Amino acid sequence: MPTGVPIEFAHLTKSFGAVDAVSDLSFTVEPGQVTGFLGPNGAGKTTSLRMLLGLVTPTSGTATFGGTTYGRLGSPLTTVGASLEAASFHPGRSAHNHLAVYAQAAGLPSTAPAAALEKVGLGAYGSRRVGGYSLGMRQRLGLAFALLGDPGVLVLDEPINGLDPEGIKWIRLLLRGMAAEGRTVLISSHLLSEVQQTVDDVIIISHGTLVHRGELSSLDVSDSKQVQVNADDRDRLAEAIRSAGFEVSNLRSGVLVENAEASAIGRIAFEAGIPLTALSQKRTGLEESFLTLVGEEGAL
Amino acid sequence: MNIFASLRSEITKLTSTRLWWVLAIIMVGYVALCAGGLAAILAGVGTRAGGPVLPDAQLPPLIYSFATSVGYVFPVLLGALAVTSEFRFQSLTPTFLATPRRGTVLAGKMIALVLAGAVFGVLALLASMGAGAAVLGAFGIDPLLGSPDTWAFVGRSVLAMALWAGIGVGLGALVPSQIAAIVIVLAFTQFLEPLLRFGASITDWSAEIGKFLPGAASDALVGSSIFTLMSAGGSQLEWWQGALVLAAIAAVATAIGYFTSWRRDVS
Secondary structure, eight states: OOOOOOEEEEEEEETTTTTTEEEEEEEOOOSSSEEEEEOTTTHHHHHHHHHTTTTOSSSSSEEEETBOGGOOSSSHHHHHHOSSSSSOOOOTBBBBHHHHHHHHTTTTTTTHHHHHHHHHOOGGGGSGGGGGHHHHHHHHHHHHHHHOOOOOOEEEEETTTTHHHHHHHHHHHHHHHHHHHTTTEEEESOOHHTTTTTEEEEEEEEEEEEEEOOOOOOOOOOOOEEEEESSSHHHHHHHHHHTTTTEEETTTTTEEEEEEHHHHHHHHHHTTTEEEEEEEEEOOOHHHHHHHHHOOOOOO | OOHHHHHHHHHHHHHHHHHHHHHHHHHHHHHHHOOOEEEEEHHHIIIIIIIIIOGGGGGGHHHTTHHHHHHTTTHHHHHHHHHHOOOOOOOHHHHHHHHHHHHHHHHHHHHHHHHHHHHHHHHHHHHHHHHHHHHHTTOOOOOOOOOOHHHHHHEEEEEEEHHHHHHHHHHHOOOOOOHHHHHHHHHIIIIHHHHHHHHEEEEEEEHHHHHTTHHHHHHHEEEHHHHHTTTTTTTOHHHHHHHHHHHHHHHHHHHIIIIITTTTTTO
């Protein structure tokens, strides 16, 4: 069983002329869990990952796998599996041959391509030309490339983009399984909601700088709590809650109460003898916190 | 992660798409047509019309050299496309992930393409010698297939085609845009170089420079071509000098391409 090594970013910086695409990025990605690398489009996620994988030269700083840069890994594909944005394929080559090209370059056994295709559910489509693949199939083929060497570290750029709901569920289970085996799994996304059910830890960047890192639950920092409540006699309900000292506003489907717990509002309605048709606690939630962290352009 | 793994990978890249055999089929057809056609004209003129002719012994190598004199553009295209398609389809990303040492990748590609160029050379010679010898034989001219000179010529032709593929690799590394590379190959080989060679042959001093043009060097290496026949009397390099000129062009272009496009950030 290949074991994961930590991914370490240390003061990683990339400037394009006067513009810093990534500046002074430092964090560590631990094995044994799925880490989400989040940020809006253009935040520098892909540039950071490309520097990590030796495809882009950093202006300063380093990104390593357990202290070794990608270019110095003895056997890169068996140490790190990476998939960067779909469409790095020659459309005229079959999926199996596409993988065989890189398996041969890395000195992997000739059975590796078929095994990787099997793992991602493309076993029956290996002889088909990649040009005819759907976006979802290309995503899976990208993942098959990452799994080719059965690596201990997975680095996937937007792996969920383009997958259908069934595919999303499948990749979620696959990545969780990989992490449970002790591998290091780093996945990027511009949508928190897309990876919310997959990741343990999040690293959030905006404009090339780290704005948050920690467990997923650390994002749930909402201090204002709202309760949505409704009754057939909505006016009387609003009056009763207001007289109990809460701030109330009308919604199309009921009444919104600021800074309240659902239990307190329920008790007020009960004591006033008003039968409720709906009562729910609204949280500002992870997505709100995420958008606050990354700024306005994250609202996609 | 050695050069052999890279070479093997590059050979698989070449053989797993349709490009190589599409180019090979066009080349074989084109070379066979030119060689057969010219053999028929020259042999026909010589035997029937009694016009000014070449000695029979000069005819076969001239006909057979169509393998390189019209066929050389195909290995150049193959080499250039092998490099530029990596940029076009962004397959440099998985390539450099599998082999982070980029020099190893380029060296593997160069060796693979030189071998492929040699294969193209063999196919082109089969076409020119097959069609040419058949037509010459039909006119009663000895096709000289048993002559050691002919087989030395075959070896030099295969070497020339291999080196042309290497020049294609260098061009592709130098000009990563696929369209631009194709336009350059076709414009230079089909138009610009023939004009330059003709222009250079007018004065003695320019002819001294003109013999270093890649097409002239290739003809010098092969030792016979329709072009050298037309500009008879012009100075020519020794065959091994021609080979060195072609190899130097390939090496210099590849080295410049390595330091410019090949080592650039892949994004």
